[in-house]
Amino acid sequence: MPQVAVCQVADCAYNQDSTCHALAITVGDGTHARCDTFFTFPSKGGDAAATGRVGACKVSGCLHNVGLECQAPGITVAALQDAADCLTYTMR
Numbered sequence: 001m002p003q004v005a006v007c008q009v010a011d012c013a014y015n016q017d018s019t020c021h022a023l024a025i026t027v028g029d030g031t032h033a034r035c036d037t038f039f040t041f042p043s044k045g046g047d048a049a050a051t052g053r054v055g056a057c058k059v060s061g062c063l064h065n066v067g068l069e070c071q072a073p074g075i076t077v078a079a080l081q082d083a084a085d086c087l088t089y090t091m092r
C-alpha cells in the first residue's frame with residue numbers, strides 16, 4: 001500500500017509532526033480526492049510507530065488509481081478549505 005509521505009493536516013487526530021499514523025486511510029467520496037479518514041478528536045490516535053498508508057481509494061478518475069486501489073509511490077495530503085485533500089491526485 002502506498003505510504004502517506006506527508007500529511008500537513010495538523011488538526012487530524014491521526015497526525016503528529018506532519019506524519020499520518022492511521023494504519024490505512026481511505027481516500028475519495030467518488031468525485032473528490034478527499035481523505036475520508038480525517039477527523040478531529042481531543043486526543044491523538046493511530047500507531048505512533050507507523051506511517052499511514054492508503055488502504056483504499058474511490059477516486060477512479062485518478063491516473064494512479066487501478067481497480068480502486070492507489071498505485072502511486074506515495075501521496076501528500078494537505079488541508080484545502082475545510083477538508084483534507086490528496087494533492088497527488090492526477091486527472092487521467
Ligand code: SF4
Binds near residue numbers: 033057062065070072
Ligand atoms: S494519488 Fe490518486 S489514487 Fe492515490 S490516493 Fe490520491 S487520488 Fe487516490
